Amino acid sequence: MTLSPAEVERYARHLVLREIGGPGQAKLKAARVLVLGAGGLGSPLLQYLAAAGVGAIGIVDDDVVSLSNLQRQVIHATGDVGQAKTKSVADALARLNPQVRVESHQRRLTPANARELVKGYDIVADGSDNFETRYAVSDACFHEKRPLVTAALGVFDGSLTTIRAHERRPDGTWNPTYRCLFPVPPPPGTVPACAEAGVLGALAGVVGSLMAIEVVREIVGFGEGLVGRLLMIDASSMRFETLFYDWDEQNPLNGRGVKSEE
Amino acid sequence: MKLSYFAWVRERIGKAEEEIELPPNIATIGDLLAWLKGRGEEYAHAFEHAEIVRAAIDRRHVRSDASIEGAREIAFFPPMTGG
Numbered sequence: 001m002t003l004s005p006a007e008v009e010r011y012a013r014h015l016v017l018r019e020i021g022g023p024g025q026a027k028l029k030a031a032r033v034l035v036l037g038a039g040g041l042g043s044p045l046l047q048y049l050a051a052a053g054v055g056a057i058g059i060v061d062d063d064v065v066s067l068s069n070l071q072r073q074v075i076h077a078t079g080d081v082g083q084a085k086t087k088s089v090a091d092a093l094a095r096l097n098p099q100v101r102v103e104s105h106q107r108r109l110t111p112a113n114a115r116e117l118v119k120g121y122d123i124v125a126d127g128s129d130n131f132e133t134r135y136a137v138s139d140a141c142f143h144e145k146r147p148l149v150t151a152a153l154g155v156f157d158g159s160l161t162t163i164r165a166h167e168r169r170p171d172g173t174w175n176p177t178y179r180c181l182f183p184v185p186p187p188p189g190t191v192p193a194c195a196e197a198g199v200l201g202a203l204a205g206v207v208g209s210l211m212a213i214e215v216v217r218e219i220v221g222f223g224e225g226l227v228g229r230l231l232m233i234d235a236s237s238m239r240f241e242t243l244f245y246d247w248d249e250q251n252p253l254n255g256r257g258v259k260s261e262e
Numbered sequence: 263m264k265l266s267y268f269a270w271v272r273e274r275i276g277k278a279e280e281e282i283e284l285p286p287n288i289a290t291i292g293d294l295l296a297w298l299k300g301r302g303e304e305y306a307h308a309f310e311h312a313e314i315v316r317a318a319i320d321r322r323h324v325r326s327d328a329s330i331e332g333a334r335e336i337a338f339f340p341p342m343t344g345g
Contacts, residue, residue: 041345042345126345128345129345134343153344155269155270156273182314186341191343193344197344230323230339232268232269232339234278239278241268241321244318245322248325250325
């Protein structure tokens, strides 16, 4: 895959990096990334993926832009209020980088449609705002063997990890699944949502940008990603902690006693 | 022992971390959670759904039946859902 002179200029600061360079840029251009949620996390994530020259970006969101989104969902602007978020994203990314193909999926990802959606992409990034989607997409990525970068926000906190549950570690044990860390969805109403609890706007920018780094790393392949590690960020006192987690033999996806699909 | 709290567990307890002397009969994470719940309203609130709060001993995630013997630091982190 060759780059045009305009592409060489646009991506110059990535092309000079030994870790990305021409081959890495070609991988980005060939990549298809599915992003769940065009909200606080999705905003910087979508912007940086488009700016980096990811070839195709799918965006799943069934919501419309509201005025109270704009404090943190910086991809949308005042004039977009009332507009479908997928439309607002498509417009914003076209302005940023018209070479990126944006594929709008204006619906909610559910257990019923998750595998079909995930299957059409190389890698998935979950910045959704509900547990139903989080479990549905992580299960779908396990079954369809797709890497998943998954992040979530609390009021002053963020969490981020990368799942490659379809692959084994060098020692032969499986990489952990999302359910090895969070086995079952919390009962409805037990975990406060942003809508009621509020959320620090710039925190969404930090965590969404870290998601973009993980996605670019997964595509290009440099350094060490967050597989088996959960990054916990506490913006109230700027604590960044990395916790390690392993494959759990009791997990319901590929634990002992679960019949293999292979 | 150092206990460290994240996200809404921290908010409900009102502190990010604390040094604590544990009674000798606490052997597992589950025992520790049950004991913490009895330390006051804020702890009871933080751990009212203790089964969804995850724990890490010395930065490694463990199940609630894990032994805390020899642990230097135990972190509690709950699932979050905001996006």
